[in-house]
Amino acid sequence: MxxxxxxxxxxxxxxxxxxxxxxxxxxxxxxxxxxxxxDATLVYLLAERFKATQRVGHLKAEHHLPPADPGREVAQIARLRRLAADAHLDPAFAEKFLNFIISEVIRHHQAISQTRNGGTDVPES
Amino acid sequence: MxxxxxxxxxxxxxxxxxxxxxxxxxxxxxxxxxxxxxDATLVYLLAERFKATQRVGHLKAEHHLPPADPGREVAQIARLRRLAADAHLDPAFAEKFLNFIISEVIRHHQAISQTRNGGTDVPES
Structure with missing residues (x-):
């Protein structure tokens, strides 16, 4: 070889x-x-997910919507934990994973918001 | 509704x-x-990835192979960063993501190893 x-x-x-x-x-x-x-699939899928949250970020910035949506986040976390259990994945890990992604989304949205509005956070997980 | x-x-x-x-x-x-x-796809894909690393964990424990494989890890990280760039995903995020997954894999392998050998770590990312 x-x-x-x-x-x-x-x-x-x-x-x-x-x-x-x-x-x-x-x-x-x-x-x-x-x-x-x-891993290759995960990378491309994550790229696609960030494209979607970027669209949300622009939509929120454009319409001056509040940064966080706690009602949505609670529903998302509960769903991911259930999906994880179905897939024999540790639900606590799935929740940690979502939080890991959310922190990156917030970083992206801060960049969008700083560019458009001069500083307001627009997180959307 | x-x-x-x-x-x-x-x-x-x-x-x-x-x-x-x-x-x-x-x-x-x-x-x-x-x-x-x-997100549903990510959860099922992660579950599949952990099934694979569990197989590696058992294989390593069975054959008393060393826990880490630095040569493999270096190649993995370089590849993921390149894939991320191709997918327009931040390569630094891709590397952080792999490290996040690795820390969970290590946790799993510690459990396998403790069950089989009484304590040696068997990480494999």
């Missing part, structure tokens, strides 16, 4: 190479290949 | 109801509906 050039992803990159039985390494690489596919 | 029962998600839940022009609210709800679809 030849080295990948610097800018190219090597799906076999590992500090374990040569230190593990070949069949075990192949099994590990097979699972990692699925993880890599999922 | 009738109230949803407590356990059901109301996609129109909002503290803005009645305080915004109807056409603006409808536009907001349309974008939120896309966000809700994306």
């Amino acid at each position: 030849s080295e990948s050039p610097d800018h190219e992803f090597d799906p076999r990159a590992s500090s374990l190479s040569g230190k593990v039985a070949e069949d075990v390494m192949e099994e590990l690489l097979a699972v990692r290949s699925s993880i890599d596919n999922i | 009738s109230e949803s029962p407590d356990h059901e998600f109301d996609p129109r839940a909002s503290s803005l109801s009645g305080k915004v022009a109807e056409d603006v609210m409808e536009e907001l709800l349309a974008v939120r509906s896309s966000i809700d679809n994306i």
Whole structure:
């Protein structure tokens, strides 16, 4: 297997190479290949989600709507926790995940709002 | 529009109801509906990712492989940053996101390892 050039992803990159039985390494690489596919999907999906929240940010700034929508947020969190339970994902993690995304959305909306109105926050998760 | 029962998600839940022009609210709800679809996909995709890392955790515990794989992690982060740039997502956010997921994976692997070996960490992002 030849080295990948610097800018190219090597799906076999590992500090374990040569230190593990070949069949075990192949099994590990097979699972990692699925993880890599999922990660690419996550990145593109997150990009799409931020496009949607950017649209909301502009809409709110344009119509001078209040930054937060607590009624919406409560419903969102309850739904994500239920979906997580259905998917056998820890509901507490799903909630932490949503909060992680929200903090990035707020950062984006601050940028939109600063550009348009000169400073009011417009978070929308 | 009738109230949803407590356990059901109301996609129109909002503290803005009645305080915004109807056409603006409808536009907001349309974008939120896309966000809700994306969030459901994210939850199921994350559940699938954790299934994969759980398999890796068991494989590593079974073969007494070292917990971390720095060579793999470096390649993963570089790839995610490139994918993020392609998707018009902030590469720094993509890296923060991977680190957020990794910290949860480590938590899972600690649980696997404690069950099997009595305590050694087996992180695999």
